[in-house]
Amino acid sequence: MSFDLVIFGGTGDLAWRKLMPALFQAFRHGSLPEGGRIIGLARDDLSDDQYRALIRERFDQVDLAKRPSAQEFDRFAALLHFVRVDLSRPADFERLAGVLRERGADTVVMYLATAPSLFTAACEQLAAAGLNTANTRLVLEKPLGHDLESNRAINRAVRAVLAENQIFRIDHYLGKPSVQNLFALRFGNALFEPLWRRDHIANIQISIAESLGVESRGAFYDNTGALRDMVQNHALQLLCAMAMEPPINSHADAIRDEKLKVLRALKRWSPESLGQHVIRGQYGPGTIAGDKVRGYREEPGVNPQTTTETFVALRAEIANWRWAGVPFYIRTGKRLAAGDARIVVNFQPTPHPIYHTPIGAVNRLVIHLQPKDGLELHLLAQGQDGRHVRLGAQALTPVHLDLDFDKRFGSGRVGAYERLLLDVIDGRLNLFVRADEQEEAWRWVEPVLHHWRHEHSAPRPYAAGTWGPSAASAMIARDGHCWSEEC
Ligand code: NAP
Secondary structure, three states: OOEEEEEEOOOOHHHHHHHHHHHHHHHHOOOOOOOEEEEEEEOOOOOHHHHHHHHHHHHOOOOHHHOOOHHHHHHHHOOEEEEEOOOOOHHHHHHHHHHHHHHOOOEEEEEEOOOHHHHHHHHHHHHHOOOOOOOEEEEEOOOOOOOHHHHHHHHHHHHOOOOHHHEEEOOHHHHOHHHHHHHHHHHOOOOOHHHOOOOOEEEEEEEEEOOOOOOOOHHHHHOOHHHHHHHHHHHHHHHHHHHOOOOOOOOHHHHHHHHHHHHHHEOOOOHHHHHHOEEEEEEEOEEEOOEEEOOHHHOOOOOOOOOOOOEEEEEEOEOOOOOOOOOEEEEEEOOEOOOEEEEEEEEOOOOOOOOEOOOOOOOEEEEEEEOOOEEEEEEEEOOOOHHHHHHOOOEOEEEEEEEEHHHHHOOOOOOHHHHHHHHHHHOOOOOOEOHHHHHHHHHHHHHHHHHHHHOOOOOEEEEOOEOOOHHHHHHHHOOOOOOOOOO
């Protein structure tokens, strides 16, 4: 099968930091279908060789393990081409159409790695140049809009020129091996399904903590904030993976239908729940790994008076038979005490205690997403050391079963962008987000944004290197629970 992968924004940060390394890994692993071309587009006037030289130079900044040797790059570079295109100039699209038609590849993937403000114009121009054929696939990067209305406007513009099954909306979390293992845990194993419900689960915590700050993306982040950047997309997709019903088969729409039902069942916000169940924070100066770091308002590109949140903790509930009454806590933030993404499932305590157990010790399943990829099952066992004999045979101690997928399957596993790019080329939509899912997620977060816009208080400050404002711990403590690092 021949393919042309056209990267709009082929000289941009996303292209050289994520897409090119992922495509090179796929090439190195032999999984990139033979007979492909990767065509970078931008307004620069570059020849193919100049573009190859630019990408070669950029690879020097990529992780050593993902960097090609000179011979490897020469072979990979044969796939790379460049076409100068200004998205606002119809004539440039005619030239692109000529380049693509000359070859007539079986599949043409258009990857919009440019600012979302250019998406609508790009779609119109693609259609005007006759490039929206049945073998075209379009990849859209986040952020897909700023709110429900702008998201719907982009979806309308894209749907005007392509069918939904030609549109691949990327949420790179869905491409992570750890998230695919989460689906495998739930739907490839029978063990947990009978327990996966309100009768046995006390609460679920989805925590995506970053120790990094905004790096060089201050201006972008200051217009976005943690709710739009992490909750509307990644955290809600994780929540769907945890809460959805088993799909009837593994087809994309069967999976996406079930995720959509979860989003539709999310309990709507009320003035009370907005006041009590959403905490926003903003990092101030602090210490990360022994180094002093500046506060968010001092970051380059950030407005010194900004009220953009760098931290969100919230309590969601899913109003259906499986989950009614079970709190789902979501927490995400920058400059937190650790870079760690995990989901913790806290099971109900035993109904009638006959042992002495440490306070707060319950059966717990920890799904590690990042940096570790694995599972821990926390149990209670009868310790046999002297201390336990002294306490009497009735005392139990926490132990856990630990499954490390990186060790088990090796560290050369397929990365998120590599997996997603191969899926687009092969036309597999399972790990991409459908328009209705995305719109439903926006519909749910929008009242929070509205509430913040009209609230007179600013985000709560927290010191860099901590776990966020103490109000996030108070929120969960009101339910009698605690974040996993506090229990
Ligand atoms: P960037 O570094 O600013 O790159 C933008 C690219 O678009 C450049 O190649 C630029 O080249 C091209 N471009 C700009 N205006 C154009 C026009 N009128 N016609 C044709 N090409 C044009 O941006 P980025 O960081 O790669 O981000 C791209 C998109 O991906 C954004 O929506 C961003 O939010 C999203 N994203 C980025 C990352 C990341 O890690 N960077 C991660 C997730 C999502 P010329 O100026 O030479 O034309």
